[in-house]
Amino acid sequence: MDAALRPYDIGSTQWYVLYQLAHDGPTMQRDLLRMLQIERATLSIVIGALVRKGLVEQVPDSIDRRQKRLRMTAAGTTLWGELPDLTFIRRVAFDGIDQAEIATAIKVLQTATGRLDELLRRGTDA
Amino acid sequence: MDAALRPYDIGSTQWYVLYQLAHDGPTMQRDLLRMLQIERATLSIVIGALVRKGLVEQVPDSIDRRQKRLRMTAAGTTLWGELPDLTFIRRVAFDGIDQAEIATAIKVLQTATGRLDELLRRGTDA
DNA sequence: GATTTTTTGTTTGCTAGCTAGCATAATTGT
DNA sequence: ACAATTATGCTAGCTAGCAAACAAAAAATC
Numbered sequence: 282m283d284a285a286l287r288p289y290d291i292g293s294t295q296w297y298v299l300y301q302l303a304h305d306g307p308t309m310q311r312d313l314l315r316m317l318q319i320e321r322a323t324l325s326i327v328i329g330a331l332v333r334k335g336l337v338e339q340v341p342d343s344i345d346r347r348q349k350r351l352r353m354t355a356a357g358t359t360l361w362g363e364l365p366d367l368t369f370i371r372r373v374a375f376d377g378i379d380q381a382e383i384a385t386a387i388k389v390l391q392t393a394t395g396r397l398d399e400l401l402r403r404g405t406d407a
Numbered sequence: 408m409d410a411a412l413r414p415y416d417i418g419s420t421q422w423y424v425l426y427q428l429a430h431d432g433p434t435m436q437r438d439l440l441r442m443l444q445i446e447r448a449t450l451s452i453v454i455g456a457l458v459r460k461g462l463v464e465q466v467p468d469s470i471d472r473r474q475k476r477l478r479m480t481a482a483g484t485t486l487w488g489e490l491p492d493l494t495f496i497r498r499v500a501f502d503g504i505d506q507a508e509i510a511t512a513i514k515v516l517q518t519a520t521g522r523l524d525e526l527l528r529r530g531t532d533a
Numbered sequence: 534g535a536t537t538t539t540t541t542g543t544t545t546g547c548t549a550g551c552t553a554g555c556a557t558a559a560t561t562g563t
Numbered sequence: 564a565c566a567a568t569t570a571t572g573c574t575a576g577c578t579a580g581c582a583a584a585c586a587a588a589a590a591a592t593c
Contacts, residue, residue: 283548283581284527292548311571323550325573330548347558347571373526374519385508386515393500400499401410409551409578418578437541449580451543456578473541473588 285367289360290334294319294327296364299353302337303361307352309342336360411493415486416460420445420453422490425479428463429487433478435468462486 282293291299297317301308314324328351331337336357342348353361375383408419417425423443427434440450454477457463462483468474479487501509 284530287582290547294549314571319549320551321572322552322574327549329573345559345571349572370523373522375515378515378518382511382515386512389501389504389508389512392504396499397496404410413552416577420579440541445579446581447542448544448582453579455543471541471589475542 282367282370285365285370289364291360291364292327292330294323295331296367298327298331298351299336299357299361299364302351302353302357307350310339310349310351313351331357408493408496411491411496415490417486417490418453418456420449421457422493424453424457424477425462425483425487425490428477428479428483433476436465436475436477439477457483 282296286293286296294317298313301313301316310324310328314321317324319327328337328339332339335354338352338354339349340352342350408422412419412422420443424439427439427442436450436454440447443450445453454463454465458465461480464478464480466476466478468476
């Protein structure tokens with residue numbers, strides 16, 4: 282993804298933010314946090330890069346002034362239209378592999394990461 | 408790994424370097440490149456951190472003065488002895504999962520990453 | 534023997550992840 | 564109504580990845 286996006290000076294996480302705004306419209310920054318599963322501080326930097334490049338606007342909410350609503354700018358919409366389709370990546374990686382084997386791989390990885398997340402959660406609570 | 412190593416102010420890639428030096432003794436920096444599968448520039452930063460902390464020494468080779476031989480210092484050896492066993496991570500993640508399913512997951516992932524590496528290799532050549 | 538190419542390592546500047554700590558705003562409890 | 568707590572976002576400082584460009588040394592070529 283990063284290699285495909287490099288000509289546009291966009292990283293993969295920045296792409297995900299644009300994707301969200303392009304598909305669901307304006308979104309609260311705090312909601313993106315849940316969707317992207319990254320830390321507040323990290324998202325802050327990513328959004329900062331998009332704002333700096335003029336692709337995204339950050340508008341404080343009128344009701345809760347802590348929260349910020351993210352919206353694509355005209356320049357952002359234009360760039361989004363120029364970005365290449367990235368689905369070829371998934372095709373290259375997985376086309377032709379047995380569906381059952383892919384399902385098994387997903388199950389194994391979900392189990393393992395779930396257990397490690399749980400371990401980490403307990404560790405940081407204690 | 409990072410969470411377990413944080414109390415010792417060591418990152419996971421730094422750990423791999425120490426592991427290599429602890430098990431195989433002094434190693435050329437260029438050989439570590441192949442072992443860790445990262446870029447020259449990245450390794451340079453990681454080694455820099457270890458040297459700065461006084462855990463590793465960087466000695467220019469007498470024959471080929473471009474190359475640098477990495478060696479653990481006394482402080483590095485001491486720290487290595489204090490680091491916890493990290494094999495519990497693998498146990499937490501995978502214990503009890505069917506061996507055949509794990510093998511399938513490995514096969515699927517190796518195929519996918521192999522294809523993507525190949526795609527990237529062709530892309531950067533052209 | 535001199536020139537060109539290749540190899541090795543570093544630096545710079547970027548993305549992206551983390552924790553810790555701060556400010557501000559909203560909410561909750563008393 | 565005021566105080567304490569919680570929520571949101573930011574900054575600073577770190578690890579770790581990348582590409583591009585540079586310097587120095589060695590190797591290859593002419």
